[in-house]
Amino acid sequence: xxxxxxxxxxxxxxxxxxxxxxxxxxxxxxxxxxxxxxxxxxxxxxxxxxxxxxxxxxxxxxxxxxxxxxxxxxxxxxxxxxxxxxxxxxxxxxxxxxxxxxxxxxxxxxxxxxxxxxxxxxxxxxxxxxxxxxxxxxxxxxxxxxxxxxxxxxxxxxxxxxxxxxxxxxxxxxxxxxxxxxxxxxxxxxxxxxxxxxxxxxxxxxxxxxxxxxxxxxxxxxxxxxxxxxxxxxxxxxxxxxxxxxxxxxxxxxxxxxxxxxxxxxxxxxxxxxxxxxxxxxxxxxxxxxxxxxxxxxxxxxxxxxxxxxxxxxxxxxxxxxxxxxxxxxxxxxxxxxxxxxxxxxxxxxxxxxxxxxxxxxxxxxxxxxxxxxxxxxxxxxxxxxxxxxxxxxxxxxxxxxxxxxxxxxxxxxxxxxxxxxxxxxxxxxxxxxxxxxxxxxxxxxxxxxxxxxxxxxxxxxxxxxxxxxxxxxxxxxxxxxxxxxxx
Amino acid sequence: xxxxxxxxxxxxxxxxxxxxxxxxxxxxxxxxxxxxxxxxxxxxxxxxxxxxxxxxxxxxxxxxxxxxxxxxxxxxxxxxxxxxxxxxxxxxxxxxxxxxxxxxxxxxxxxxxxxxxxxxxxxxxxxxxxxxxxxxxxxxxxxxxxxxxxxxxxxxxxxxxxxxxxxxxxxxxxxxxxxxxxxxxxxxxxxxxxxxxxxxxxxxxxxxxxxxxxxxxxxxxxxxxxxxxxxxxxxxxxxxxxxxxxxxxxxxxxxxxxxxxxxxxxxxxxxxxxxxxxxxxxxxxxxxxxxxxxxxxxxxxxxxxxxxxxxxxxxxxxxxxxxxxxxxxxxxxxxxxxxxxxxxxxxxxxxxxxxxxxxxxxxxxxxxxxxxxxxxxxxxxxxxxxxxxxxxxxxxxxxxxxxxxxxxxxxxxxxxxxxxxxxxxxxxxxxxxxxxxxxxxxxxxxxxxxxxxxxxxxxxxxxxxxxxxxxxxxxxxxxxxxxxxxxx
Numbered sequence: 001x002x003x004x005x006x007x008x009x010x011x012x013x014x015x016x017x018x019x020x021x022x023x024x025x026x027x028x029x030x031x032x033x034x035x036x037x038x039x040x041x042x043x044x045x046x047x048x049x050x051x052x053x054x055x056x057x058x059x060x061x062x063x064x065x066x067x068x069x070x071x072x073x074x075x076x077x078x079x080x081x082x083x084x085x086x087x088x089x090x091x092x093x094x095x096x097x098x099x100x101x102x103x104x105x106x107x108x109x110x111x112x113x114x115x116x117x118x119x120x121x122x123x124x125x126x127x128x129x130x131x132x133x134x135x136x137x138x139x140x141x142x143x144x145x146x147x148x149x150x151x152x153x154x155x156x157x158x159x160x161x162x163x164x165x166x167x168x169x170x171x172x173x174x175x176x177x178x179x180x181x182x183x184x185x186x187x188x189x190x191x192x193x194x195x196x197x198x199x200x201x202x203x204x205x206x207x208x209x210x211x212x213x214x215x216x217x218x219x220x221x222x223x224x225x226x227x228x229x230x231x232x233x234x235x236x237x238x239x240x241x242x243x244x245x246x247x248x249x250x251x252x253x254x255x256x257x258x259x260x261x262x263x264x265x266x267x268x269x270x271x272x273x274x275x276x277x278x279x280x281x282x283x284x285x286x287x288x289x290x291x292x293x294x295x296x297x298x299x300x301x302x303x304x305x306x307x308x309x310x311x312x313x314x315x316x317x318x319x320x321x322x323x324x325x326x327x328x329x330x331x332x333x334x335x336x337x338x339x340x341x342x343x344x345x346x347x348x349x350x351x352x353x354x355x356x357x358x359x360x361x362x363x364x365x366x367x368x369x370x371x372x373x374x375x376x377x378x379x380x381x382x383x384x385x386x387x388x389x390x391x392x393x394x395x396x397x398x399x400x401x402x403x404x405x406x407x408x409x410x411x412x413x414x415x416x417x418x419x420x421x422x423x424x425x426x427x428x429x430x431x432x433x434x435x436x437x438x439x440x441x442x443x444x445x446x447x448x449x450x451x452x453x454x455x456x457x458x459x460x461x462x463x464x465x466x467x468x469x470x471x472x473x474x475x476x477x478x479x480x481x482x483x484x485x486x487x488x
Numbered sequence: 489x490x491x492x493x494x495x496x497x498x499x500x501x502x503x504x505x506x507x508x509x510x511x512x513x514x515x516x517x518x519x520x521x522x523x524x525x526x527x528x529x530x531x532x533x534x535x536x537x538x539x540x541x542x543x544x545x546x547x548x549x550x551x552x553x554x555x556x557x558x559x560x561x562x563x564x565x566x567x568x569x570x571x572x573x574x575x576x577x578x579x580x581x582x583x584x585x586x587x588x589x590x591x592x593x594x595x596x597x598x599x600x601x602x603x604x605x606x607x608x609x610x611x612x613x614x615x616x617x618x619x620x621x622x623x624x625x626x627x628x629x630x631x632x633x634x635x636x637x638x639x640x641x642x643x644x645x646x647x648x649x650x651x652x653x654x655x656x657x658x659x660x661x662x663x664x665x666x667x668x669x670x671x672x673x674x675x676x677x678x679x680x681x682x683x684x685x686x687x688x689x690x691x692x693x694x695x696x697x698x699x700x701x702x703x704x705x706x707x708x709x710x711x712x713x714x715x716x717x718x719x720x721x722x723x724x725x726x727x728x729x730x731x732x733x734x735x736x737x738x739x740x741x742x743x744x745x746x747x748x749x750x751x752x753x754x755x756x757x758x759x760x761x762x763x764x765x766x767x768x769x770x771x772x773x774x775x776x777x778x779x780x781x782x783x784x785x786x787x788x789x790x791x792x793x794x795x796x797x798x799x800x801x802x803x804x805x806x807x808x809x810x811x812x813x814x815x816x817x818x819x820x821x822x823x824x825x826x827x828x829x830x831x832x833x834x835x836x837x838x839x840x841x842x843x844x845x846x847x848x849x850x851x852x853x854x855x856x857x858x859x860x861x862x863x864x865x866x867x868x869x870x871x872x873x874x875x876x877x878x879x880x881x882x883x884x885x886x887x888x889x890x891x892x893x894x895x896x897x898x899x900x901x902x903x904x905x906x907x908x909x910x911x912x913x914x915x916x917x918x919x920x921x922x923x924x925x926x927x928x929x930x931x932x933x934x935x936x937x938x939x940x941x942x943x944x945x946x947x948x949x950x951x952x953x954x955x956x957x958x959x960x961x962x963x964x965x966x967x968x969x970x971x972x973x974x975x976x
Contacts (some may be wrong), residue, residue: 141640141641144640144857145633145636145637145640148633148636149633152629152632152633153629163826163827195851196684196851196852196853196854196855197851197853199851200850200851200852200853201851202851203849203850203851204850230851233849338651338856339651339855339856339857339860340855340857341853341854341855341856341857341858342855361691361721362688362691362692362850362852363683363684363685363687363688363689363690363691363718363852364684364688364850364851364852365684365685365688365829366684366829366855367684367827367828367829367830367854367855367858368826368827368829369632369827369828369829369858370829370855370857370858372827
């Protein structure tokens with residue numbers, strides 16, 4: 001038997017999933033009804049919605065529905081949609097668990113995934129407007145799987161060994177192209193370091209900088225407490241930078257020279273200050289860069305949601321002004337989901353070795369499988385498409401938030417951008433009371449003070465993460481927010 | 489339009505890939521021939537082999553071949569197999585790159601994936617018998633994708649947020665069951681910590697133990713230099729433990745009481761000493777446990793290849809003797825591939841918090857997506873099946889290694905187990921010369937001294953990682969090893 005044939009199955013880039021979809025869909029629906037997972041009377045999604053959800057043709061879904069109506073599993077009535085046929089022949093329903101309680105909670109019933117998830121995370125606080133999350137229910141899982149099929153089918157098996165600790169070349173190349181194209185980042189693949197999350201990258205960077213002699217880090221007056229903990233954990237002393245209408249400022253105020261400002265590193269969110277929502281304007285960017293050059297300091301640009309700007313083309317990355325002074329950081333956690341577990345830094349050449357050394361020291365090496373899939377997701381255009389879809393959805397949510405709050409007279413701060421906005425509280429009311437009132441109504445939300453560095457108080461406000469809820473739950477979440485604010 | 493339907497596409501656990509396979513296979517083959525990736529005259533795998541490779545029915549492949557012969561893409565002759573039709577109508581071949589040189593290298597032409605990979609990693613050393621790798625060309629990518637489809641289809645979207653830093657409950661539960669069943673580990677899901685690789689887990693454990701006061705670590709006289717670097721990097725001072733016929737020994741020799749042995753932690757490979765290949769026998773295990781209990785020391789059981797024992801049921805994990813004294817560590821890197829990027833520790837309760845704190849501090853959190861897929865891979869039985877297949881393949885390779893070396897009179901050391909064996913060199917020959925001679929023949933291999941802790945010399949030998957090459961390259965790799973040894 002000759003064994004020197006020239007290909008294995010892996011070499012064929014097969015996509016075996018193009019047909020048989022209707023049969024599979026029918027079978028899945030039958031099983032869901034039979035198992036009781038879909039109760040009698042349950043309203044099914046319109047064929048258009050389910051088709052879009054599954055990434056298949058609408059006709060396929062419509063034909064499956066027709067078939068199952070014919071088989072008696074479903075019923076269809078004009079104007080009432082397609083429903084699971086009933087009544088159920090099964091015995092009494094099981095006692096409600098946390099999950100099923102959440103599941104039967106009005107419009108929340110849409111997605112068992114979301115129901116199980118939120119019920120688990122929040123207990124009785126079933127609606128979530130905390131900032132920092134994308135709509136994870138919109139994760140494009142079918143496209144992710146398609147990318148996985150392509151990527152795993154063509155990849156040299158060498159990548160299944162221990163990968164380049166800086167990140168697979170495939171992904172670094174894809175990222176360099178994407179970031180240059182969409183954010184104006186001056187990136188070559190050799191300058192990209194892949195890590196398991198922006199927090200991990202920030203930890204490695206801060207630790208490396210501390211080893212290189214850095215001691216004092218500037219942080220914006222408001223930001224993620226986690227990032228401040230990472231910097232102090234790496235041995236850096238924090239100095240708060242005030243944030244004005246044009247973004248963060250060097251101590252001393254305004255876009256000054258920064259002369260005498262004793263910092264070795266500054267962590268900034270130039271595209272969309274987190275959480276205050278301003279952009280760092282051109283004048284302030286130039287001032288930071290001048291100061292960093294003169295001082296030999298490092299600026300860290302946390303571009304966590306740079307893809308999401310709703311008014312016009314976003315400002316490009318600050319990194320392009322000074323690639324040898326600015327570390328650019330981005331993540332798949334906002335544009336896709338934290339579950340992807342991938343983020344990236346674009347580094348000045350002198351910092352690549354030290355940062356990769358820190359990551360290597362602690363064995364931080366994101367799974368090569370995931371890196372391959374994200375690379376394919378980027379180069380195939382799927383990433384762009386998902387960002388475009390999300391941008392549209394989030395922009396509409398932001399418009400609805402502004403419209404819903406308009407009658408209350410409360411101001412929504414910040415650029416039309418990103419996944420969150422800051423909402424003033426009515427005069428004389430505290431964040432604690434507002435947050436407690438929201439929780440009483442089953443709404444998880446945070447006050448602005450939760451993000452403040454020590455000694456940086458502002459007028460009481462709520463930070464509204466309007467991207468967080470799944471689409472079907474947004475209306476109720478918004479209504480509860482308005483009710484909370486009216487009840488104060 | 490009502491929007492409170494009870495399911496999304498994600499809830500349907502769809503498997504859309506059951507048909508259309510023949511058409512997809514035909515198209516992939518046409519494209520491979522048209523693009524020149526499959527050159528005229530190239531021998532294709534027998535339908536049975538390709539079918540097994542792709543996880544589809546043999547008939548599907550046979551029918552696709554028949555169709556393509558009819559279309560003129562392929563030719564089939566009795567006794568000569570199915571080949572790409574030719575001669576090619578295209579112009580002269582491109583100049584050979586590293587890849588195509590490797591590709592045209594005898595039987596090595598089998599897999600472009602392997603060819604590209606090994607050529608990149610080894611330059612001209614196209615055959616690889618270095619230890620520590622599974623046959624990554626056998627990674628069950630179709631089954632991995634199937635598990636991904638199932639796992640991502642049913643998972644609550646909450647898991648797409650920031651996951652439990654200890655590891656997703658789904659994976660910890662699956663691992664606890666698997667480890668109890670196959671290795672006798674006393675594991676509850678609450679005791680399992682998921683990490684991105686055993687190295688990362690060892691780093692977190694060593695760092696946590698150092699914080700808790702540990703200063704001196706015992707390591708086996710031979711082992712992975714990486715592991716020794718991790719321990720010293722965490723601040724621990726290393727003490728070499730001699731390895732005898734019955735495995736590692738406490739200083740002082742034999743299964744003594746260990747009284748007065750001044751160690752806080754000992755890193756062991758009880759199931760299959762790496763690389764010497766012995767097992768830690770029951771008497772020595774008991775001695776280590778007694779000593780650790782009396783001393784309050786921690787034993788780390790690196791069970792890197794515990795699934796691969798070829799003579800009889802492997803010894804269960806040492807951890808079962810003393811779950812409060814022994815940290816059990818395992819990995820998917822050997823049974824599947826390092827690209828999966830997942831490993832696990834089973835910890836005494838008091839160490840869970842400190843270890844998770846270290847992992848959290850550096851932002852080490854394996855991607856939730858991967859965790860979900862591995863959980864499904866385990867609970868669906870796919871992991872067991874892949875291990876069984878691999879065990880059979882590796883066992884055969886080991887038998888072939890022993891048979892090939894038999895005429896040389898050189899001894900193969902170690903248990904019939906694992907992914908490697910130690911082979912004595914002919915008397916009077918050095919490892920350096922043997923390794924250089926192997927490299928000259930295009931074979932990558934390492935000497936035993938590469939694994940020795942300082943001051944622990946042994947008779948010159950080679951460490952043969954017989955699992956490393958893809959199946960089609962094993963014959964040549966073995967022939968080159970024998971030729972190397974004969975040439976000394």
